[in-house]
Amino acid sequence: MVEFTPKAAGAVPPAEVPDVELYHPTNWWTKYVFSQDAKVIAIQYSGTAILVGLIALVLSWLMRLQLGFPDTFSFISAEAYYQFITMHGMIMVIYLLTALFLGGFGNYLIPLMIGARDMAFPYVNMLSFWIYFLAVLVLVSSFFSPGGPTGAGWTLYPPQAIMSGTPGGQDAGILLMLISLVLFIIGFTMGGLNYVVTVLQCRARGMTLMRMPLTIWAIFTATVMALLAFPALFVAGVMMLFDRLLGSSFFMPALVELGERLEYGGGSPILFQHLFWFFGHPEVYIVALPAFGIVSDLISVHARKTIFGYRMMVWAIVIIGALSFIVWAHHMYVSGMNPWFGFFFATTTLIIAVPTAIKVYNWVLTLWRGDIHFSIPMLFALAFIVTFLNGGLSGLFLGNVVVDVPLSDTMFVVAHFHMVMGVAPILAIFGAIYHWYPKIAGKMLDDTMGKIHFWITFIGAYAIFFPMHYVGLVGVPRRYPEIGDMSFVPESINELNAFISIAALIVGAAQVLFIFNLLWSIRHGKDSGGNPWRATTLEWQTPTTPPPHGNWGQNLPVVYRWAYDYSVPGADEDFLAQNDPWPDKPDGAQA
């Protein structure tokens, strides 16, 4: 326990640059469509991501129908199944999670939480969304292209990704996928530069880096990582396009297909895997870090307690971000790369467990001696801890090179990554939406619907993915449209698969209730007021709710304290807003 003496508000530096006037919209188009307001762009990003996410949800239903009840749905052929898993994976990882966390929450929260009027480059920000939107259109168009979308698996490993034995390999499917990814990365880079520059340059007076909410630290770090990681995917995508269209052989060795020697030679399929995972592993943390940050803030607000070990939390985010660039080949232990790599990558991978564990401890220790309110955002944040802990621990199996060997490419892996980077981040997203919706809409989301949505989603997701580990442990490989007749698999696994499928259908259906709640509450929700959760951070201190373009009205906020002054001894309320100069008189700092 640290001694606490209420300190005079920290020194606030004078304004270094004058407040600038924004480009205000002049008509409907520039206000709602080609908007340069980060908050509108955030909603555009989020809306698009959720819509495309619904496609991924339907695809997961179809996959589970096939796995739970094989030979029942004749329209789900092996080709179709592979197309479903590929599109489901790519949509969820890139077009939903990345876009929603960085494009959605990043845009909405960064300017508001650091006390800025908008992003540093509003015009580029607008372009970022529209290029993302174009990427989504190209992606979705592949469903309607001859031959359908690619079925190469979301990892798109060559040579099969561009060969005729794979759905879409010799048709438009793979081309549209690669073009869409390239567009996504271009769009993201515009947005990402914006988020980084805004955090570094546009913070309010007094908002030092170590006073920033962890949500901002996490989104900031994740954005820096994405800016460094996505180029690897970009070059891999462009090279594969060349291989497919121009007959180059970056990833294509000499090979024979259906008895015919193809015109390729000299390329390296494993080079693609290194490039892909050099992007792909940081990507896991690109979606996990924002969830970490958001959950830290939700727990602190709803337990009315300062986040435990703030400095450690910041360093853990930064260290995880840095380490995540040297662990990528743990996805490739059985890829046939030089086996000596196994020692290095297993070691780095298990080291990353330490800062990650610290984060979990600190969330739980924040609950200790708190004043815990079981609001809907809090429910989701708590559920996040459970699923993330579960998924993180199963990562210790897969990271520890030799234990990975029997489990690699089995359903155990599918269970692991869904728990850790599917369910957990999505629970954080739900928590965040229930938490910030009142600021966005000025209305509360409906509590009853929220509770039903929460319990079905949490218990259901656990019921889907916990038993799935054991399907993999038995030895069932992933990416099999049906188990069929495998001598080592007991009959009873089919019942387990049917159970998982039914749980998946129910959890999916519960999301419809969530979408309904989002729309219904715009009109019928209770008025929220400006700060319904009695939170300290700046976004809750805007003069009006929802905040207008420019956020702050006449005067920019001035920050006197960190983001976690809850239950401060001696204070009247159980929270002190970041722009509250207590115990000094408020007029002293306005100069």
Place this chain on the structure above:
Amino acid sequence: MIFAVILVLIVLGSVIFHVFSPWWMTPIASNWSYIDDTLVVTFWMTGIVFAAIVLFMAYCLFRFRHVEGRKAAYEPENKKLEIWLTVATTVGVAALLAPGLYVWGQFITVPDEATEVEVVGLQWQWNFRLPGEDGKLGKSDTDLISFDNPLGLDPDDPNSADDVVVEADDLHLPIGKPVKMLLRSIDVLHDFYVPEFRAKMDLIPGTITYFWITPTRTGEFEILCAELCGTGHGFMRGIVLVDTDEDYQTWLQEQSTFTELTLNDHIKTASRAKP
């Protein structure tokens, strides 16, 4: 309150599921029982950590739930506790990593006496090649693949002549003898996966990869492909039989060498050419 109860139920349910469900690893048939041991140790350690943290959480949620008049403690940091937890975690992680790396060291060190067996994958079947009496596999090249020479062996390499070629048929291995599986693909990525052997490895066109095992139990085991290789991936199956030495020799005698196969083909072609 409900949440605390649910958390306790999740822990209990998970443990009960783990202990009483019928789903566990299929009985092992190779020397890699160390892998199983490491996996079981990992289950124990992670299971204890999971239960401890979730139960602690449940206690907090019950004990510190909001009631009228409660105020949270103000405790931004606790250096001692944070350092203690970091050190304990580091020790735990090291305790998992050390045996893992030790076994990995064995996994990648092929014993000198291991005999070589080549696995050749293509969409969507398994083929095999044994070195024959000279104990050496002849060279191969993707450019030499033809209808008569589906595995692309080099006819000019004297080592190829007595190589035993098993085309799209069962592989047999003798029990108790270490084998080095050399893996080659002529089209896309595949992965040679026999759940009972625990070991698996990708096949990469243009490269030869490997792993080694010693079969420890006779029987018939299924070979699956574990790396997505196109539409037929889920149906790319094969059979490997682990035989007693005697049975193995009998099987081996029945197999054809590369020379015999090409000769036969020539005879067939010749007889077909006759009017």
